[in-house]
Amino acid sequence: MNQESSIAILAPGLLGGSLALAVRKKFPLAVIRVWARRSEALDEVRQRLPSAIGSTSIAETMQGASLAILCMPVPHMKAAAEQIIAANTTPQLLVTDVGSVKGSVVTTLEPVFASKGIPFIGSHPMAGSHATGMAHARGDLFQNAACLLTPRESTPSEALNRLRSFWATLGCRVLEMSPAEHDRHVARISHLPHAMAVLTTLAALKDDNRAIPCAAGGFRDTTRVASGDPTMWSGILRENRAEVLAALQDASGHLNGLIELLNSGDEAQLASFLASAKALRDLVPAPPELRL
Amino acid sequence: MNQESSIAILAPGLLGGSLALAVRKKFPLAVIRVWARRSEALDEVRQRLPSAIGSTSIAETMQGASLAILCMPVPHMKAAAEQIIAANTTPQLLVTDVGSVKGSVVTTLEPVFASKGIPFIGSHPMAGSHATGMAHARGDLFQNAACLLTPRESTPSEALNRLRSFWATLGCRVLEMSPAEHDRHVARISHLPHAMAVLTTLAALKDDNRAIPCAAGGFRDTTRVASGDPTMWSGILRENRAEVLAALQDASGHLNGLIELLNSGDEAQLASFLASAKALRDLVPAPPELRL
Numbered sequence: 001m002n003q004e005s006s007i008a009i010l011a012p013g014l015l016g017g018s019l020a021l022a023v024r025k026k027f028p029l030a031v032i033r034v035w036a037r038r039s040e041a042l043d044e045v046r047q048r049l050p051s052a053i054g055s056t057s058i059a060e061t062m063q064g065a066s067l068a069i070l071c072m073p074v075p076h077m078k079a080a081a082e083q084i085i086a087a088n089t090t091p092q093l094l095v096t097d098v099g100s101v102k103g104s105v106v107t108t109l110e111p112v113f114a115s116k117g118i119p120f121i122g123s124h125p126m127a128g129s130h131a132t133g134m135a136h137a138r139g140d141l142f143q144n145a146a147c148l149l150t151p152r153e154s155t156p157s158e159a160l161n162r163l164r165s166f167w168a169t170l171g172c173r174v175l176e177m178s179p180a181e182h183d184r185h186v187a188r189i190s191h192l193p194h195a196m197a198v199l200t201t202l203a204a205l206k207d208d209n210r211a212i213p214c215a216a217g218g219f220r221d222t223t224r225v226a227s228g229d230p231t232m233w234s235g236i237l238r239e240n241r242a243e244v245l246a247a248l249q250d251a252s253g254h255l256n257g258l259i260e261l262l263n264s265g266d267e268a269q270l271a272s273f274l275a276s277a278k279a280l281r282d283l284v285p286a287p288p289e290l291r292l
Numbered sequence: 293m294n295q296e297s298s299i300a301i302l303a304p305g306l307l308g309g310s311l312a313l314a315v316r317k318k319f320p321l322a323v324i325r326v327w328a329r330r331s332e333a334l335d336e337v338r339q340r341l342p343s344a345i346g347s348t349s350i351a352e353t354m355q356g357a358s359l360a361i362l363c364m365p366v367p368h369m370k371a372a373a374e375q376i377i378a379a380n381t382t383p384q385l386l387v388t389d390v391g392s393v394k395g396s397v398v399t400t401l402e403p404v405f406a407s408k409g410i411p412f413i414g415s416h417p418m419a420g421s422h423a424t425g426m427a428h429a430r431g432d433l434f435q436n437a438a439c440l441l442t443p444r445e446s447t448p449s450e451a452l453n454r455l456r457s458f459w460a461t462l463g464c465r466v467l468e469m470s471p472a473e474h475d476r477h478v479a480r481i482s483h484l485p486h487a488m489a490v491l492t493t494l495a496a497l498k499d500d501n502r503a504i505p506c507a508a509g510g511f512r513d514t515t516r517v518a519s520g521d522p523t524m525w526s527g528i529l530r531e532n533r534a535e536v537l538a539a540l541q542d543a544s545g546h547l548n549g550l551i552e553l554l555n556s557g558d559e560a561q562l563a564s565f566l567a568s569a570k571a572l573r574d575l576v577p578a579p580p581e582l583r584l
Contacts, residue, residue, distance in 0.1 A: 126508035146506050175505060185503035188496040193514035195550060196495075198569040200488040203543035204480040205572040211477035213467055214438050215576050216418035221513040222485035226573040230566035234559050241554050248551055251495035255547065258487060259540055262533050267526050274522035277490040280497040281518040284507050 004166060006031040006090075008065035010058065010080055012045045014129060015098050016071030017137030020049055022170050025139050035061035044134040059087035066090060067166060069123075070097035073232060074105055074239055081112040081120075089118065094159050096123040100186065101239040102150045102179040110152070119159035122150040122179060124186065125172060130227040140171075144288040147172035148186070150179040187243035194233060195248060197226040296458060298323040298382075300357035302350065302372055304337045306421060307390050308363030309429030312341055314462050317431050327353035336426040351379040358382060359458060361415075362389035365524060366397055366531055373401050377408040386451050388415040392478065393531040394442045394471040402444070411451035414442040414471060416478065417464060422519040432463075436580040439464035440478070442471040479535035486525060487540060489518040 007023050007030050009016050016034070023032055032052045036042050042054030055061045062068060062084055070077050077097060084095065095113055099105045102122045113120040127145040129136060147167040151160050164174050177185070201223045204211065237244050261270045299315050299322050301308050308326070315324055324344045328334050334346035347353045354360065354376055362369050369389060376387065387405055391397045394414045405412040419437040421428060439459040443452050456466050469477070493515045496503065529536050553562045 126506055128508070128510070145508060148506060173505075185506050188500075189503040189506045189511050190508065192496055193492050193511050196488050196492040197514050197573075198566055199543050199546045199550065200485050201569040201573045202546045203488075203539055204484055205575075206546075206568070207542070208480075209572060209575060211481040212576055213465070214418055214440060214477050214481045216420070216437060216482065217579070218420070218517045219481050219485050220576065220579065221516050222489050223573050223576075224513050225510045226566075226569045228566075228570070230563045230570055233566050234563035237554060237562065238557065238559050241557075245551060245554055247495055248547065248554070250499070251491050252544070252547055252551070254491045254494045254498075255540065255544055258491065259537065259544070262529060262537055262540070265530065265533075267530050270529065271522045271526035274490055274518075274520075274525050276498070277493040277518045278520070278522055280501060281489075281493045281515050283497075283501060284504055284512065284515075287509070287512065 003162065004030055004067045006033070006064045006066050008033045008035065008061050008068040010035045010061065010068065010070050011072035011076075012036050012041055012134045012137075013071060014132050014134070014136050015125070015127070015141075016069070017045065017048070017134035018127070018139065018141035019069060019071065019098070019170075020045065020052055021137055021139030022142050024049055024051065026169050026171075031064065033061045033063070033065065041134065048134065048137065058083040062087040062089050062093075064090060066092040066094065067162075068093065068095045070095070070099070070109075073235055074099045074101060075235055077105060078108050078112065081109050085112060085116040085118065089116070093118050094162055095120045096163055098123055098125055100124060100190065100236045102148075102182040102186075104239050106150055106152065106179045119156055121155055121160060121163050122182070123163065123167065124148040124150070124182060125167065126190070130225050132229050132232070142167070143171035145172050147174050148182050149174060149176045150182045151176060152179070183240050183243050187240055187247045191237060191240055191244045192247040192251065194225050194228065195237065195244065196251065197223045201226040295454065296322055296359045298325070298356045298358050300325045300327065300353050300360040302327045302353065302360065302362050303364035303368075304328050304333055304426050304429075305363060306424050306426070306428050307417070307419070307433075308361070309337065309340065309426035310419070310431065310433035311361060311363065311390070311462075312337065312344055313429055313431030314434050316341055316343065318461050318463075323356065325353045325355070325357065333426065340426065340429065350375040354379040354381050354385075356382060358384040358386065359454075360385065360387045362387070362391070362401075365527055366391040366393060367527055369397060370400050370404065373404040373412075377404060377410065381408070381410065385410050386454055387412045388455055390415055390417055392416060392482065392528045394440075394474040394478075396531050398442055398444065398471045411448055413447055413452060413455050414474070415455065415459065416440040416442070416474065417459065418482070422517050424521050424524070434459070435463035437464050439466050440474050441466060441468045442474045443468060444471075475532050475535050479532055479539045483529060483532055483536045484539040484543065486517050486520065487529065487536065488543065489515045493518045 125147040417439040
């Protein structure tokens with residue numbers, strides 16, 4: 001497939017940087033252009049990927065691009081979109097993003113691009129890390145990750161096919177859903193766990209952190225994502241606020257249920273509460289590298 | 293040091309089985325006796341560790357033992373203790389356990405052993421897995437794990453020194469604290485995270501599990517321990533109920549705070565809430581194998 005000949009990656013953070021490395025490997029003939037706000041960020045890109053063409057100008061970065069991928073924080077995407085439509089773009093140009101929310105992103109960006117006849121389809125590769133920046137970028141970050149595409153009824157099928165093919169070539173399992181479905185699912189499977197890791201950390205250590213030397217793998221795993229970037233995550237939680245609040249209310253209901261069960265001392269009921277969670281957790285496939 | 297010449301391990305589950313494998317490696321000359329309730333469990337032990345002497349009789353297992361380690365679930369420990377004091381034991385015998393709670397264990401078992409002049413000191417190696425049983429036992433499970441010892445004022449220092457030396461020989465970082473301190477710290481660093489993983493799983497998937505294919509590393513890590521054995525964990529949460537309830541109440545307070553922050557839309561406050569958790573989480577050392 002590999003039909004994309006010139007790929008523009010806007011903002012080389014952990015995701016954009018990993019994307020540049022992955023594209024280099026899977027699309028060996030493609031021209032890779034990377035835009036960054038700061039020229040220091042481009043120096044980092046050149047160190048990891050000398051063949052990438054860096055620029056701090058969006059107009060320059062868009063030259064000849066058949067595919068552009070917005071990798072900056074969601075609040076900065078609209079300004080980037082406006083610069084893209086003001087630039088000289090090819091008739092083949094297809095634009096996507098890698099933002100963690102889709103309802104607001106698609107609603108905001110699609111009309112901007114549509115005004116110039118450029119198709120925009122939201123993407124959300126379910127890959128990342130609590131670490132940030134090009135320094136932690138990894139070319140295999142997308143291998144076996146789910147990538148959620150959020151086309152709309154108006155999305156041209158040729159553009160959707162190209163985008164499917166792009167992510168599949170990077171090794172992703174491509175799933176499709178509406179922007180609203182995306183935001184509901186991701187609130188539950190990503191934003192809620194992030195919030196719960198934060199709450200676990202605070203409840204465990206805020207008043208008294210002397211338990212830290214006792215920590216083992218359970219605490220480390222359960223709270224790992226709480227080390228994520230607070231500014232990025234406050235943006236994500238706010239953008240998906242309604243769905244995140246619904247998930248947190250459910251968590252609060254289950255928490256009150258657990259407190260009641262512990263107060264009642266009914267151990268069989270408590271075991272069955274824990275068993276219902278185990279049954280659900282056991283449905284989640286192990287990561288491919290650990291599958292037997 | 294390696295002064296223990298004959299070590300009795302009672303109940304070869306994940307911890308007891310891993311202990312047998314670790315003792316074999318670090319105390320190559322010691323006799324290892326393993327007691328199990330079912331003879332099928334002893335067959336599993338013989339497969340992994342042919343040199344272990346298995347028995348379904350506690351009296352037989354105690355023959356010649358200088359150290360006995362109770363690895364059964366906490367509710368079964370008292371009955372085992374009573375069989376130990378009824379057996380023919382050596383004057384060197386020191387008894388410990390690996391239970392996840394210490395207040396109730398020490399209060400219950402110490403007088404039983406004291407009635408025969410046998411020193412008992414609680415141990416809690418902070419090692420384990422969501423998997424259970426001898427089949428998942430690993431000889432390196434204790435390497436670099438914290439092991440919390442809970443001596444009392446009356447504990448003979450010679451016995452405490454021997455127990456310290458035993459766990460250190462297995463590769464543990466030995467920490468000492470009172471049974472009450474243990475239960476407070478472990479409620480925060482182990483039992484709370486377990487409960488939160490259960491709540492996260494239920495809030496994410498109970499009403500609608502269609503988000504499962506979207507799951508990535510964040511969900512997997514945050515909820516991994518929710519796959520733990522429900523019966524074992526309901527016992528642990530019940531045994532440490534007061535401290536677990538206090539930790540869950542704190543989590544509930546932080547959860548309500550987060551819901552308020554999201555409702556208020558104050559993104560700077562939300563970012564600072566997330567940053568306070570990140571600062572605490574960043575204090576937790578990475579596991580030794582990942583340290584740079």
